Amino acid sequence: MTGPLDQQLWDFVYAYDAAYDRAARAVGLSAAQACLLDALTEDGRSMGELAAALLCDASNVTQLVTRLEAGGLVTRSADPDDRRVKRVSITTEGRRAHRAVRRAFDFPSGRLARLTEGERAQLSGLLATLLAPEASPPS
Amino acid sequence: MTGPLDQQLWDFVYAYDAAYDRAARAVGLSAAQACLLDALTEDGRSMGELAAALLCDASNVTQLVTRLEAGGLVTRSADPDDRRVKRVSITTEGRRAHRAVRRAFDFPSGRLARLTEGERAQLSGLLATLLAPEASPPS
DNA sequence: ACGGATCCATGAGTGGCTCAAGTAACCTGG
DNA sequence: CCAGGTTACTTGAGCCACTCATGGATCCGT
Numbered sequence: 074m075t076g077p078l079d080q081q082l083w084d085f086v087y088a089y090d091a092a093y094d095r096a097a098r099a100v101g102l103s104a105a106q107a108c109l110l111d112a113l114t115e116d117g118r119s120m121g122e123l124a125a126a127l128l129c130d131a132s133n134v135t136q137l138v139t140r141l142e143a144g145g146l147v148t149r150s151a152d153p154d155d156r157r158v159k160r161v162s163i164t165t166e167g168r169r170a171h172r173a174v175r176r177a178f179d180f181p182s183g184r185l186a187r188l189t190e191g192e193r194a195q196l197s198g199l200l201a202t203l204l205a206p207e208a209s210p211p212s
Numbered sequence: 213m214t215g216p217l218d219q220q221l222w223d224f225v226y227a228y229d230a231a232y233d234r235a236a237r238a239v240g241l242s243a244a245q246a247c248l249l250d251a252l253t254e255d256g257r258s259m260g261e262l263a264a265a266l267l268c269d270a271s272n273v274t275q276l277v278t279r280l281e282a283g284g285l286v287t288r289s290a291d292p293d294d295r296r297v298k299r300v301s302i303t304t305e306g307r308r309a310h311r312a313v314r315r316a317f318d319f320p321s322g323r324l325a326r327l328t329e330g331e332r333a334q335l336s337g338l339l340a341t342l343l344a345p346e347a348s349p350p351s
Numbered sequence: 352a353c354g355g356a357t358c359c360a361t362g363a364g365t366g367g368c369t370c371a372a373g374t375a376a377c378c379t380g381g
Numbered sequence: 382c383c384a385g386g387t388t389a390c391t392t393g394a395g396c397c398a399c400t401c402a403t404g405g406a407t408c409c410g411t
Contacts, residue, residue: 075314075321077336078320078324078332078335078336078339079320079321079324081336081339081340081343082228082320082339083320084343085339085342085343086225086228086229088343089221089225090225090229091267103397103398104398105397105398105399106397119358119359120358120359120360121357121358121359128230129398129399129400130399130400130401131358131359131360132359132360132361132399132400132401133398133399133400134359135359135360135361136360136397136398136399137397137398139360140397155357155358155407155408156358156406156407156408157357157358157359157406157407157408158357158358158359158407159358159359159360175214181217181218181221181222182218184342185217185218185342187341187342187344188338188341188342192338192341193217195334195338196217196335196338197216197217197220199327199331199334199335199338200217200220200221200224201220202326202327202331203224203323203324203326203327204220204223204224204227205326242365242366242367243367244366244367244368245366258389258390259389259390259391260388260389260390268367268368268369269368269369269370270389270390270391271368271369271370271390271391271392272367272368272369273390274390274391274392275366275367275368275391276366276367278391279366294376294377294388294389295375295376295377296375296376296377296388296389296390297376297388297389297390298389298390
């Protein structure tokens with residue numbers, strides 16, 4: 074019993090994803106790289122923290138950071154208190170790229186601008202319901 | 213001026229994507245492969261039609277179909293009327309896998325079930341506004 | 352100081368994706 | 382009818398994201 078709403082959701086998510094990908098690519102980044110930069114708003118995060126934030130393997134972060142570092146958007150430095158830990162900092166150019174992606178990613182703001190203030194409030198309420206954590210099953 | 217609604221949209225899309233990926237992977241497919249099977253509801257589509265439907269390169273479709281064919285979910289056959297064209301058909305097992313993905317992808321139905329009928333109608337209306345094509349610029 | 356745990360890197364492997372070049376089949380004009 | 386252009390797909394090279402297994406360095410508790 075798959076209704077038109079399911080299709081609308083699919084289409085919306087598809088458009089959203091495609092828009093983000095285009096925004097990142099316009100700045101010369103992949104979506105994953107843009108996400109990593111976004112996770113670096115809080116500067117000086119460790120590789121492990123980034124992996125946790127991005128819900129992926131630490132090894133994946135290593136490679137993403139390596140590529141971003143090669144592009145000069147990010148730097149790696151050993152934590153003085155624990156030399157196992159590498160802290161990643163975003164460079165000035167990295168910050169610029171990050172802002173450029175956010176600017177190019179005009180899909181949400183552009184589309185939401187079609188709604189009235191009241192409609193946005195409605196949507197926010199509906200999303201809050203949809204996003205609420207699952208009811209946890211009894212232990 | 214990025215508000216909480218933007219964050220909610222991001223979170224929703226993220227959860228939606230992750231759920232689809234998990235559903236596909238639970239059946240032993242990638243998201244892209246599941247999408248291709250989904251595009252094969254209309255059977256006997258050509259490679260080119262699939263590429264157009266998936267908005268990707270024909271070469272990409274070749275590889276996806278090759279892998280799906282190796283898994284026995286799909287077959288390739290030359291079109292008798294135009295031997296350049298390859299028509300792709302979904303096999304019985306392919307149909308089964310496709311149904312399994314749709315069943316495992318319970319995110320939309322599960323979450324939408326939290327809404328009342330009226331709320332779903334609201335959401336549908338909002339999405340219709342958000343998804344409407346851009347106003348075309350004057351020629 | 353030893354042994355286990357933690358953090359990260361490396362290497363191998365899979366897949367998705369793109370572009371450029373190739374091949375086979377079709378089609379059209381002379 | 383056949384030469385040349387077009388179309389449909391494949392192949393190959395290359396990049397990136399991602400995972401898993403392994404390894405090396407550092408830390409920490411006993």
